[in-house]
Amino acid sequence: xxxxxxxxxxxxxxxxxxxxxxxxxxxxxxxxxxxxxxxxxxxxxxxxxxxxxxxxxxxxxxxxxxxxxxxxxxxxxxxxxxxxxxxxxxxxxxxxxxxxxxxxxxxxxxxxx
Amino acid sequence: xxxxxxxxxxxxxxxxxxxxxxxxxxxxxxxxxxxxxxxxxxxxxxxxxxxxxxxxxxxxxxxxxxxxxxxxxxxxxxxxxxxxxxxxxxxxxxxxxxxxxxxxxxxxxxxxxx
Numbered sequence: 001x002x003x004x005x006x007x008x009x010x011x012x013x014x015x016x017x018x019x020x021x022x023x024x025x026x027x028x029x030x031x032x033x034x035x036x037x038x039x040x041x042x043x044x045x046x047x048x049x050x051x052x053x054x055x056x057x058x059x060x061x062x063x064x065x066x067x068x069x070x071x072x073x074x075x076x077x078x079x080x081x082x083x084x085x086x087x088x089x090x091x092x093x094x095x096x097x098x099x100x101x102x103x104x105x106x107x108x109x110x111x112x113x
Numbered sequence: 114x115x116x117x118x119x120x121x122x123x124x125x126x127x128x129x130x131x132x133x134x135x136x137x138x139x140x141x142x143x144x145x146x147x148x149x150x151x152x153x154x155x156x157x158x159x160x161x162x163x164x165x166x167x168x169x170x171x172x173x174x175x176x177x178x179x180x181x182x183x184x185x186x187x188x189x190x191x192x193x194x195x196x197x198x199x200x201x202x203x204x205x206x207x208x209x210x211x212x213x214x215x216x217x218x219x220x221x222x223x224x225x226x227x
Contacts, residue, residue, distance in 0.1 A: 043218050099146075099163070
């Protein structure tokens with residue numbers, strides 16, 4: 001069974017601070033996706049990383065896929081209250097019968113004004 | 114274009130009853146997946162369909178079933194409801210056959226079993 005461990009589970013920071021969320025596994029994934037979910041809504045895809053060592057930037061968000069494709073991180077620079085939400089990482093494997101996402105349990109981020 | 118539509122948004126059912134949830138994927142998306150989200154377990158995979166075929170199933174009891182129609186719309190059914198089935202049920206669709214490039218989720222159906 002593939003598992004994804006996210007840390008920290010909860011994070012409360014002040015506006016303007018930087019933060020990093022981690023997503024780790026003992027298993028290799030062919031791709032890893034990050035989602036953000038707001039209360040009462042479904043997760044919204046932020047980014048997909050596919051290549052080991054890949055770094056992607058989305059405005060103030062920087063995503064990195066580990067060289068071995070077992071881990072990933074999300075770094076937010078100068079956090080804003082609008083960044084508040086549940087951040088989820090999800091691993092995917094192609095081929096075979098494994099047509100599913102394995103989710104971490106999420107990091108609940110609160111950015112205080 | 115329209116997103117993934119799930120109906121109903123909220124449901125309250127009594128233990129022992131059954132329930133059917135509906136999902137309409139984004140036009141052109143043929144892969145539809147279902148997930149259960151609870152505070153304790155997070156998002157857990159239920160099943161995935163592609164072109165009316167179930168390709169993968171998660172570790173849920175047989176009370177949970179689903180199907181996909183020729184227009185890619187999908188339904189999931191839960192029979193003999195238990196209190197522990199209370200959760201947010203999310204549907205996701207993908208254009209890519211293997212879903213490796215991301216899914217679009219609906220807003221979910223909040224099921225409460227009393």
